[in-house]
Structure formats: structure tokens, C-alpha cells
Amino acid sequence: MNKTQRTGHGDTRKRLLEATEWLFIEGGYEAMSLRHITARAGANLAAVNYHFGSKEALMQELLSQRLDPLNLDRLQLLSACEQQHPDGLGAAAVLGMLFIPAFRLSHGNTSGPAFIRLLGRVYSDPSLFIRGYLQDHYRPISGRFFEAFSRALPALPRQELGLRLHFALKALSGMLAGEDMQELITSINKGATINDAELLARLISLLSPILTAPFGTPAQVKVIEQLLDLDRSTARIDRAADTSHIAGESGAPQWIKEGRLAS
Amino acid sequence: MNKTQRTGHGDTRKRLLEATEWLFIEGGYEAMSLRHITARAGANLAAVNYHFGSKEALMQELLSQRLDPLNLDRLQLLSACEQQHPDGLGAAAVLGMLFIPAFRLSHGNTSGPAFIRLLGRVYSDPSLFIRGYLQDHYRPISGRFFEAFSRALPALPRQELGLRLHFALKALSGMLAGEDMQELITSINKGATINDAELLARLISLLSPILTAPFGTPAQVKVIEQLLDLDRSTARIDRAADTSHIAGESGAPQWIKEGRLAS
């Protein structure tokens, strides 16, 4: 029945998805307009609504195609690992099970390094649509991994664990979204022929302290107390509280007095 | 000469800034329209362009009023501390000098907890305007603190240090922007009468490992290698590379066949 699959010039659908992926990676969901997408894909403006029904449906399809396999692999790896080590896992290992499937998927396919940046964008995009999609579609996997972390760190209260996980994942996604990560990987690979395992271990060694670090020690508290004292004695005489808003002194609107008539 | 300061009903300017601050905190720069701002401030739409000249100028004024004093205090504290401890500072102490002025400013003024969330938004907002403003106006302070960190961590190559700093600050701002931080603070304060210094020390103890953690140890690398093996053996048979895009099987556009005619 799938005879008319490739009718017409017809890979418009594919080109639209690719263009969408690119623009999303570059600027996030809000900066991604249908006119930009269709122009980049060499398609007509109406093509998006014809093939997908709406802009949101387009984005959902892209996310589903990219994230579903990834999260399936993550769950499978977690299950296999829990079965193989029934006596418990370390937090670093659980982190590894989040990263390794992403790492593998980004190596095999043609999308190559773009996949990593897509991941970063998805997890750091502030738009309600993206956020809602993630929460709606991937709550099970979030829960599974939360439980895994909870077992790996039984001393941590669940609320505190949630906080630290937010913390760690924000750091990670903020990093992946930029181009810094690519530079890091290439620069490392140039410096010495480094193993994939070493690279991943290095990444995880940055993240796992966020989860495992103990609360502030007395020594650290003492350092902070000294700083607080120094700050109090250094701070300029308190500006009158909250009158800071009143800046314009008199007369015509302030912006007209400054030199920026040009531009 | 500043006699006509309070002419008319006239605190419109102040109300506009406050409304802007609220809306920016809630949704970021892009979600903040002039019509929303003026409606919330009980002012006319044209008021923004009259008092500030443009939307961007409004935002610049808000950011300048909030961030300039903060960063001045930070620099002053850093200078005082370097003078007091000419033999060098620890990374945790330098982190403290970033946080303590923000902490103090958020305690004194009426703006109270909003100031913290404003900070989080500013540093995590993805819009080009906000990013550009930060880079243009606060490059000196960034440089100063980068040097301070560099002296505190002489073993770290500068590129690696830059990476880890990005990492740490992304984590921090992502955390501050949400409401989680307020919950954390209040929940901590409820659990036990905790000192300001202890709270700050706890925060810093989460962040400083990102800067000071050593590279992956051989033991960690070994764990990752085991996981990689397990992943390779577990991964489902490779889907044909990158044909994942082709989903529609035949006939009419896929979205029309599904049940979502409603809504």
C-alpha cells in the first residue's frame, strides 16, 4: 500500500524536518518561524500545515523521532544493569547510563554532532511547549532514573536529591546546547588519543560531585563567615532602600537628553 | 531644578520598571510584551516609548539599576579580599565573593526574593539582547573573576577552566531562575535555624567540586568501560541509519488520519 510514498519531487517532508532541526538547534523554539523553516527547506509556506497539521505537530514529530529511541535505549540499559548488579549501583554509573546511549547515537548516524546540540537545546529551551512535551512524554523514564539515583544515594533526602538532579542536568544541558562541548571534545581528542571511556569518565567526574558532595563542612562555613564579615565592612554605605528606581532627575524624558539620537 | 520630578500622577516610570521586572522574572525577555507591561503598570501603551525611548532601553535601564550595584560590590569585595590575603585564595572563597553580595542585596531591599530570581533569569535568558547586554557591560568583572579563579586553580589549563566555569554558572543560574531555590531556602530554614553562612557554604559545596574535581580516575574509567560493553550488547539491532525520518507510509498527510480532528 505504500506505493505513493515517493510521489512527486516529494521528500519535502524529510527536508522540512531537517530544516526544523537545524533552526531549533541554532535558536530554540521561539526563534524558529514557519517562514524560516520552509525557506530553508525550499518548500512552500503551506507545506508545514499540509504535512504535519501545525507547527507544534511538526516539532512533536521531530522530538519524537529523536528522543524516543534514545530514551528507550536508556531504559533498556538501566534495566540490564540493575539485573546484572542486583546489589546496587553507584551514582556515577547511573549518570553513565544517561550519557552512554546519547553518546552512541551521536556517533553512528549522519546527524553526527548535531544530535548532541539538539539534546542540549531540548533540555534547556524555556518555551512552554518544549517543557510541556518533555514532561508529558518522558515522565516514566524520569521516574525510573530518579528511583535509580535514590537507591544509589540512600542518605540523601528525596527533596534534596531532586534539587541536586535539577542542578546537575541544568549544568549539563546548558553546556551541551552551546558549541563549547564540541570544542572540548575535539580539543581533547587532539591533545591525546583519548578513549571514549576516558572522555565519558571525565564528563561524569564533573557531574557526580554535585550529587554526592556532602553538606558544607565547618571549615568551609568558617571561610564563608570571614567573607561575610569582610563584605559587611566593605559594602558601600547602604543606598537608601529601593529608591534606586528614581533615576530621572527632572524635565523631559531622560532618553531624549542622551546622545543616542542616531541609531 | 528637580522640582517637576513628581508632576502629574506621575510615578508611571517607576511602575513601568516594576511591571517589567515582574514579567521578565516570570517569562523571560521574549514573553514580555509592551502591552502586557503597560497593562500591568496601569499605564498607556505609549508610555514606554515616551519615558524610555524603546523596549530595549527600558530593559537596559532595569538591568543597569539591578546589576550595576551588585557587580560593583562584587569587585570591591574581591579587591578587599585579595589585599587581605595576598598569598592567594581558594576557589570556594572566590565563589563566595560572587554569591555574598547578591545574598546581601536580596535580603535588605523590599524586592526581597524577587532579586534572586531576576538574577537567575538574566543569566539563563537565551535572547540575543540579554546575552549581548551582559557581554557588553560586564566583561571587565568577568575577566577579573576569571583571573581570580585562575590563580586559585593554577593547575587547570585556562581553556578547561573556562569550560568548568561555564558549567558551574549554567547550573547556578538554571537553579536560581526557577522557584526551587526559594523552596530550598525556606525548607532549610524551617528544618533547623540555619545560619546564613551555613546556607551559603552548602551552596558553594555543591558548586566548587565542578571546578576542583580531578579528571576521571582509572577506576571510574573502568566502570564506564563496563557500561559501554553492556550498552553495545544491549542496544537493539541498529535501526537503518538515518532513515528514521520516513514515517508517513502512504496516502494523505499523516496528521489527517489520526484522531486529533478535535482541538
Add this chain to the structure above:
DNA sequence: GTAGCGTTCATACACACGTTTCAATCCGTG
């Protein structure tokens, strides 16, 4: 009281957005 300045108001402009419509095209099937 009236002239003048600072401020507010309603309204309009030009543009970009997502979506819709309907005619024009393609191409396999009869």
C-alpha cells in the same frame, strides 16, 4: 487666566507570525 511644558491618551502604522483557502500542478492508474 493664560501660555507652556511635561505627561497621558486613543489610535494608527508597518511588520511578522501561524493558519487557511483554493487554484494549479504532478504522476500513477484506469
Add this chain to the structure above:
DNA sequence: CACGGATTGAAACGTGTGTATGAACGCTAC
């Protein structure tokens, strides 16, 4: 060749945006 469904094309709609304009208002000073 001609029919018909799948696809593409050009143009328009309604809404939201930032900005601009000019009249109306309030107050102070002469």
C-alpha cells in the same frame, strides 16, 4: 489520453508585536 488523488503554489486572513503621531490633559509660572 484522461481521470483522480496527492502535492505544491500564491495569496490572504486574523492576531500580536514594537513604534509613531497628534490631540487632550494637568500643573506651574508668569
